[in-house]
Amino acid sequence: MTQGCGAISRRDVLKTSAAGAAIAGSLGTGSVAMAQAEPNAPPTAAVRMKVNGKQTSLTLDTRTTLLDALREHLKLTGTKKGCDHGQCGACTVIVNGRRINSCLTLAVMHEGDEVTTIEGLGTVGDLHPMQAAFVEHDGFQCGYCTPGQICSAVAVLEEIRAGIPSHVTEDIGAAPGMTTLEMRERMSGNICRCGAYSNIAEAMAQVAGVKA
Amino acid sequence: MRPFTYERATSAQDAAAKAAAMPGARFIAGGTNLLDLMKLEIETPGHLIDVNGLGMDQIVETPEGGLRIGALVRNTDLAADKRVRKDYGVLTRALVAGASGQLRNKATTAGNLLQRTRCPYFYDVNMPCNKRKPGSGCGAIGGFSRQLGVIGTSEACIATHPSDMAVAMRVLDASVETMRPDGTTRAIPIAEFHKLPGQTPQTETALEQGELIISVALPKPTGGTHIYRKVRDRASYAFALVSVAAVIGRDGKGAVALGGVAPKPWRVQEADALLPKGAQAVSDRLFAEATPREDNAFKIMLAKRTIASVIAEAKG
Numbered sequence: 001m002t003q004g005c006g007a008i009s010r011r012d013v014l015k016t017s018a019a020g021a022a023i024a025g026s027l028g029t030g031s032v033a034m035a036q037a038e039p040n041a042p043p044t045a046a047v048r049m050k051v052n053g054k055q056t057s058l059t060l061d062t063r064t065t066l067l068d069a070l071r072e073h074l075k076l077t078g079t080k081k082g083c084d085h086g087q088c089g090a091c092t093v094i095v096n097g098r099r100i101n102s103c104l105t106l107a108v109m110h111e112g113d114e115v116t117t118i119e120g121l122g123t124v125g126d127l128h129p130m131q132a133a134f135v136e137h138d139g140f141q142c143g144y145c146t147p148g149q150i151c152s153a154v155a156v157l158e159e160i161r162a163g164i165p166s167h168v169t170e171d172i173g174a175a176p177g178m179t180t181l182e183m184r185e186r187m188s189g190n191i192c193r194c195g196a197y198s199n200i201a202e203a204m205a206q207v208a209g210v211k212a
Numbered sequence: 213m214r215p216f217t218y219e220r221a222t223s224a225q226d227a228a229a230k231a232a233a234m235p236g237a238r239f240i241a242g243g244t245n246l247l248d249l250m251k252l253e254i255e256t257p258g259h260l261i262d263v264n265g266l267g268m269d270q271i272v273e274t275p276e277g278g279l280r281i282g283a284l285v286r287n288t289d290l291a292a293d294k295r296v297r298k299d300y301g302v303l304t305r306a307l308v309a310g311a312s313g314q315l316r317n318k319a320t321t322a323g324n325l326l327q328r329t330r331c332p333y334f335y336d337v338n339m340p341c342n343k344r345k346p347g348s349g350c351g352a353i354g355g356f357s358r359q360l361g362v363i364g365t366s367e368a369c370i371a372t373h374p375s376d377m378a379v380a381m382r383v384l385d386a387s388v389e390t391m392r393p394d395g396t397t398r399a400i401p402i403a404e405f406h407k408l409p410g411q412t413p414q415t416e417t418a419l420e421q422g423e424l425i426i427s428v429a430l431p432k433p434t435g436g437t438h439i440y441r442k443v444r445d446r447a448s449y450a451f452a453l454v455s456v457a458a459v460i461g462r463d464g465k466g467a468v469a470l471g472g473v474a475p476k477p478w479r480v481q482e483a484d485a486l487l488p489k490g491a492q493a494v495s496d497r498l499f500a501e502a503t504p505r506e507d508n509a510f511k512i513m514l515a516k517r518t519i520a521s522v523i524a525e526a527k528g
Contacts, residue, residue, distance in 0.1 A: 042215035062218040062260070065247070085248050086315060098288075098317045104244045105318065108218055109262055152314065159313065164292045167308045167448060172297045188448035189312025 045108040051076070052120030060107050067091045069107035070117060078118040078147045082191075089190035092148035092155075093117050099155035101189075118147035121154065130154050133203035141194035149190045153204050156186045160208075178208050214256045221263050224426055225395045231261055232393035232422025239263050239424060241284055242318040244311075245327040254337065254344055268426055271295070277432035280389075283322035283425045287311070287377065290321055300430060301438030302457050306380035309442040312449050322425035325378055325388065325405065326417065329371035329475075330451055331360060342368045343413040353505070359451065362504040362511050364474035369413030370505070373406060373476050374451050380440060382477035383457040383469040387429050393422040399429065406476035413475075436461040437526040441518050442471070454515045460526035464488040468519065470498065473511055491520035 046059045051074060058073055067084075070076045070093070079102060082090030086104040093102045094116040122128035130150050133139070140146040160182055163175040168185040176182050183204045184197075192200070205212035221227035221239075231237045238257035240246055241264060249255035268282040271293050279295060290296060291307035311319060333339045333351035340349035352360050352370050361372045387399045400418050407415055419425075436459045444450040452472035460466035466487050469479035483497035495516035502512060 043217045045218050062216055063213045084251065086244055089312065089314060092314055099314050100318050101244070101314045104247050104315075106218075106240075106243065106247065106260075109240070109243065109264060111220075156313065159288075162292075164288060165297065165304060165308055166313075169308070172301060172304050185448055186313050188446075189314045 047108045047111050049107075049110050049112070050114045052115070052117060058107065062106065062108055064107045065103050066093070066095075066105045066107045066110060066115070067102035070102060070115070076117050076119050079151075080144055080147055082145065082148075087191070088145070088148075089152060090145050090148040092151045092190065094151055094155055097155075097158070099152050116151070118151055121150065128154065129207050130203065133206045134200070137199045137203040137206065138196065139200040139203040140192075140196050145190060145192045145194075149187070149192065149200055152187060152190045153183075153200065153207075156183055157204070157208050159186060178210050180205055180210070180212055183208070213250050214253060214258075216258055216260050218260045218262065220265050221261050222265075224263075224266055224268070224391045224424055225393075227261050227263050227266070228391050228393040228395075228422045228424045230422075231424070234259050235421075237261055241320040242286070242323045244315050244318050245323065249328065252335065252337065254335070263424070274429060279430045281321050281428045281430070283320060283427055285321045287316035287319045287321070287324060288313070290377075291316070299433035300380075300384060302383060302440050302459055303377070303380040303430075303438075305438065305440035306376040306442075306455075306457060309440060309452075309455070310376035321377075321428055324375055325381070325425065325428070327375055328416070330374045331371035332356070334371060343371060343409070343416075346412070346414050357505040357507040359453070359472075360505070360508055361474050362508055363478060363499055363502045364408050364476065365503060366409045366411065366413070368411050369409035369475070371409070371413065371475060372472055373474070375477070376440070376442060376452065376455060376471060378402070378406070379455055379457045379469050379471035379477040381428065381430075382479050383459055383467050384430055385467075386431075388425055389427045389429055390419065390423050391426050392420065397426070402428075402477070403479070409475050416475075434459060434461075436466055437528075439522050439525055441522050441525075443514060443518055454511055454518055456515070456518045456522050458519075458522045458526065460487060460523065464523075464527075466526070468494060468498075468522070470515055473515060487523065491516050491523055494519055494523075 042061050044059050045062050048057045070079050080090040082088035084103045086101040091103040092099050095113050122131045130153050160176055160178050165172045166185050168181050169176040180201055202212040236258040240260045240262050269284040270282050272280050274280050287307050291304045297304050334341050334344050339351035342350050360370045381402050386402045388405045389399050391397050405418055439458045442452050442455040444452055455471035458468045467484045469477045480498050483494050486493040499512050
């Protein structure tokens, strides 16, 4: 999304307020840098990952989730934090070709992994076919769950092609069909509070080349 | 989340020995349950031992004609394995009935067995819970118990075990293979792996301090019709109110285990023997000593009807 020239974005306001809070908070306890140097500073660990094709090297508080590493450290804010407990799917990213909840995994557990976020699927000028289909079919309203929905949708089609069975696969001895029933079942880990589900299903069907 | 130190294990024995030597250390594999609980500070390990680099992610055939499933085999891979789909269909069915695609991609075989209850009183740190804080009482007894256990529970705890996979493992007579901190191994029958709460609901499994699950073994396939029927509030991505795992032969004989009703996958050998007599007989035996609450008494009728439906399906 683009911001109007000269306009102050909501994100800028949030950043400014957060900085203000940090300064206010530091008055009583000394600078943030000093606080980090204290002997009781939380443990850190190093991790190298390839994120959207680019090698990254981070040293992080061990508690940092992959989601927070992407958003707060690599500034890839396309991936969203919804419930932060693996229930809503807004944080879905693709790691080594598989979709996962980035909120329920520690960044330091991803040494050497390849991570693809919504930013790595396509760009404004060169949308991924799934992104284009979401736009065409109105697969979103507020858009908050959309990056997770799209990452999940892209991986779901791959899962069906790979022959991975699902709860609605009638014959688990055979390969699952590329059907909207299969797609809907497999998307149950992505919640959309606006209720764009049927349009998401249409977008997925279009990319899969089947009738919605 | 409380701060913790982190290391990547170099071998199974190294991991087990370190976990035994450090009180408060925990293994982490998929992490989908542990991290959820750490965020809520229900789990507060001071040290995490990441076992993901240890291999243990293969499914191999055993000399006895069964399968040995590595502890780190992801739920997705176990469900998709051709041999599992062909000979242990109840296991694939149970796996794909659980969680979401994202979670199944991370969740491991061992971690699934070790996942903790979703009792809302266990999750709410403002409520008493003997499992979370031994001796604090049970908020669920006398509270909202619709999702909770009706059999195998105690006056200290009425939580259920949340796993679908474990119910299938129980009906298949799986055994859990472990490594102890001194490097010795043992096999624990799945029937003895999960503990009933009694007065110590905080003790959930037979594992000793530091003991690491390395694999789960399935015996030689027995044939029969494999069914996993899960009844829940939503059609997908919800825990079971009641689930039934069954393997039933052409002669009507077989085995049945239930999920969603007890602190462990619920199977009674004498109830298995009653399968040819029908759902009423099986259900009466399975729930002979049930202590349902007002909110969850419906589970007994629901289980009986689900068993009836499963028996009918097996007859074709």
